[in-house]
Amino acid sequence: MTVGVWILGDQLWVDQAALRTCADQDQQTFVILIESRRHVQERPYHRQKLVLVWSAMRHFAAELQNAGWLVTYHEQAGDFEAPLRAWVQANQITELRVMEPSDRPFAHLIQSLDLPCEIAVIPNNHFLWSTDEFTNWARSRKRLLMEGFYREGRRRFQILMDGDQPIGGRWNFDQENRKPPRGKLNPPKPLWFEPDEITETVIQQVKALNIPTYGNAEPFRWAVTRQQALQVLDHFIQTRLSTFGPYQDGMVTGEETMWHSLLSPYLNLGLLHPAAAIAAAESAFHEHSLNLGSVEGFIRQIAGWREYMHGLYHYVSDDYPNRNGFNHTHPLPDFFWDADKTDMNCLHQTLKQLERTGYAHHIQRLMVLSNFALISGLSPQAVENWFHSVFIDAYDWVMQTNVIGMGLFADGGVLASKPYAASANYINKMSDYCRQCVYNPRDRTGEHACPFNFFYWNFLERHRSQLKSQGRMSFILNNLDKMASEELQEIRQRAAEWHEC
Secondary structure, X not given: OOEEEXXXXXXXXXXXXXXXXXXXXXXXXXXXXXXXXXXXXXXXXXXXXXXXXXXXXXXXXXXXXXXXXXXXXXXXEOOOHHHHHHHHHHOOOOEEEEXXXXXXXXXXXXXXXXXXXXXXXXXXXXXXXXXXXXXXXXXXXXXXXXXXXXXXXXXXXXXXXXXXXXXXXXXXXXXXHOOOOOOOOOOOOOOOOOOOHHHHHHHHHHHOOOOXXXXXXXXXXXXXOHHHHHHHHHHHHHHOHHHOOOOOXXXXXXXXXOOOOOOHXXXXXXXXXXXXXXXXXXXXXXXXXXXXXXXXXXXXXXXXXXXXXXXXXXXXXXXXXXXXXOOOOEOOOHHHOOHHHOOOHHHHHHHHHHHHHOOOXXXXXXXXXXXXXXXXOEOHHXXXXXXXXXXXXXXXXXXXXXXXXXXXXXXXOOOXXXXXXXXXXXXXXXXXXXXXXXXXXXOOOOOOEOHHHHHHHHHHHHOHHHXXXXXXXXXXXXXXXHOOHHHHHHHHHHXXXXXXX
């Protein structure tokens, strides 16, 4: 039997499951990595994302080759199947091993391949929880609340635990980690890298692509190897983690990264394993007495939300991506693809940052971008496709549950207990964006009314009967009864006119 291993572009780790099955063969195993032009034409991906993935793949291939693996690498092949077939035949491979993809469409692609060999799909080991383990947890519960899953994970993996109880006597420190960014803040500089020869070559190739893409390819400053990703993790632990918690929800003009770790692209590529990031944070807490709220807040994002979103993605039914609980159908405004086409400063700041870097932190994603899409009635499928296109850490498993469920509540409450809808008041509280905006964050009507305000109240009124079943919404909905009919009529009119522009 001759074994070959196909490594996908988000499985770049020497201990990934398929490679591990061949570890006892002294690395004398055929390995293939493929860049597919057809795959990158599925949507207009961010140029930074294409550079990151292709450069990381090429660096990883060189690492494997130096370690003795028999590596074949295809740059910008037409598709996956043709180079796979030629490689299987040339090396007389009888069994192709591939680690289970994180994305369901890619799993379907593997099932559809017609190759002259057996295909063995090896269970994915890039997450703390396997999909079967998440399914077993979920089946015994009426509500799939992240908080319960997070606590179970803390116990299961003994993360920040004292026996069966959380260190500090509390499971989370969310209230302490939601401070508005007031006064002069001085976030530490993130760790960036200059492109090497491999990355420079990829940058030029991406810039020369004759397919729809998004954003800027340069300057490109992301890590592209496991060694660099570990440096980013160490830099975060040493310079950012201790003060990460309090202002993790804050948004400040000119501060693109605040105290955030910037690790999600590397975790999602396989350059970092979540257990390594969690262990580093927990060790720093014990050894250097770091702020528990900051450490817990960081670990919650990985052991909580990241694992929960991945598990839920594989647990929900196949129709989940098409759900549209509010029947929202408006198309994406042009400014989502060109930030200069909006005069709303919060959207302009976030979208310009996205164009430059492919990155925005979780509150910019949830309370600026998703919030606007929700209350203005944009199509959930159009919004999810856009998120998948423009973010550097985006994958199918990342964006479906985050956007369809968390951001847009289009799943009817499978994931969240209420819609994350908010007026301009939230953005004004948690950012400095409103200070330099043509709109007034306090106005619901009138010439300078902020669209976040009239869209918010129009959303509540349009979906009142549906929202009143969400217990946490009743107090807010009662405020509709206090509005003058003339004000509500103008709110309706402004919302309608905005979509007609």
